[in-house]
Amino acid sequence: MDRIQIPATSRSPLVDFDFAAGHLLLRGESYPEDAAAFYGPLLRSLRAYLEDGATPLTFDVALSYFNSSSAKALMNLFMPLEDAAQEGRPVTIRWLYAEGDDTIAEAGEDFAADFSHARFEMVQETAA
Amino acid sequence: MLATDFMAFHEASRRNGIILSFGGDLSENVLFSLGEVLKLRMQQGATDAAVSKRVFSVFVEQAQNIIRYSADKLVPPGSPAGGLVSAGLIVVGVEGGRFFVACGNEVPGEHVTGLRARLDHIAGLSGDELRKYYRERLRQPADEGSLGGSIGLIEIARRASAPVEYDFQARGDDRCFFCLKAFI
Numbered sequence: 001m002d003r004i005q006i007p008a009t010s011r012s013p014l015v016d017f018d019f020a021a022g023h024l025l026l027r028g029e030s031y032p033e034d035a036a037a038f039y040g041p042l043l044r045s046l047r048a049y050l051e052d053g054a055t056p057l058t059f060d061v062a063l064s065y066f067n068s069s070s071a072k073a074l075m076n077l078f079m080p081l082e083d084a085a086q087e088g089r090p091v092t093i094r095w096l097y098a099e100g101d102d103t104i105a106e107a108g109e110d111f112a113a114d115f116s117h118a119r120f121e122m123v124q125e126t127a128a
Numbered sequence: 129m130l131a132t133d134f135m136a137f138h139e140a141s142r143r144n145g146i147i148l149s150f151g152g153d154l155s156e157n158v159l160f161s162l163g164e165v166l167k168l169r170m171q172q173g174a175t176d177a178a179v180s181k182r183v184f185s186v187f188v189e190q191a192q193n194i195i196r197y198s199a200d201k202l203v204p205p206g207s208p209a210g211g212l213v214s215a216g217l218i219v220v221g222v223e224g225g226r227f228f229v230a231c232g233n234e235v236p237g238e239h240v241t242g243l244r245a246r247l248d249h250i251a252g253l254s255g256d257e258l259r260k261y262y263r264e265r266l267r268q269p270a271d272e273g274s275l276g277g278s279i280g281l282i283e284i285a286r287r288a289s290a291p292v293e294y295d296f297q298a299r300g301d302d303r304c305f306f307c308l309k310a311f312i
Contacts, residue, residue: 010160010164011160031188032210033156033209033210033211034156034208034209034210035209036209037208037209037210065181065184065185067185067188067189067192067280067283068189068279068280068282068283069192069280071266071279071283072266072279075266075267100177101178101181102178103178103181103182103185106259110259110262110263110266113263114263114267
């Protein structure tokens with residue numbers, strides 16, 4: 001599976017899906033013009049990757065803002081990860097949020113409640 | 129006359145605490161640019177960062193609702209979500225020390241019953257119930273005809289500090305004028 005690297009824009013996050021290394025990253029703000037068009041190809045690649053093997057996978061999500069369409073897209077990315085974890089693949093989602101950002105921390109807690117097989121870690125980042 | 133009229137309009141806006149108002153055709157690019165100046169205005173006003181984020185979030189959800197669901201479309205339905213251009217109004221202001229974001233747009237008459245029912249339901253929920261309902265909706269497939277997550281209205285209600293206000297005005301044709309106002 002080819003690595004997917006997309007630079008951040010002012011309204012879409014940096015994407016680095018390094019499948020070979022078992023490491024996925026989203027970082028930045030997410031309110032793309034068309035969330036389905038932005039996240040659809042990522043979801044398709046992730047699903048294809050998850051079909052084979054059981055390499056451990058870590059997904060770092062470091063979004064400082066996301067709109068409701070992006071929340072939906074994130075949930076769509078998370079669901080196959082939870083399924084893969086249930087089937088035995090070690091999966092860790094790390095939800096990175098800035099110190100003091102209660103909105104993003106709360107959103108992370110909301111997502112965390114949907115995982116029972118994948119590990120969901122809340123990671124507070126201190127301001128640089 | 130021209131200056132008198134425009135100044136009266138401008139001063140009425142000021143008096144009403146309006147810091148941003150837009151009426152006309154709204155695209156994703158217009159949304160982005162208005163959002164940028166809104167952020168700048170709130171930064172300059174030394175608005176609390178958490179409040180700014182909530183105002184911005186409600187602004188984005190309302191603007192995207194206009195773009196996606198306004199019945200008055202310049203670029204017709206069926207275009208990719210990112211390319212829609214639709215008419216409506218969006219206003220951000222401060223009233224009694226609290227920010228508000230309000231929007232208005234035409235909706236097809238046949239959508240009114242469903243939209244009103246969803247808003248009645250959302251307006252009756254407590255903060256915890258809204259959070260639970262948001263999580264439920266996040267896991268479900270989007271409603272038919274929805275281009276986003278079907279959860280924008282819940283997001284608006286979650287970020288608001290009081291129940292959202294909404295109203296419908298019949299126009300005497302097959303459309304209805306829909307308004308929504310959220311205090312942050």
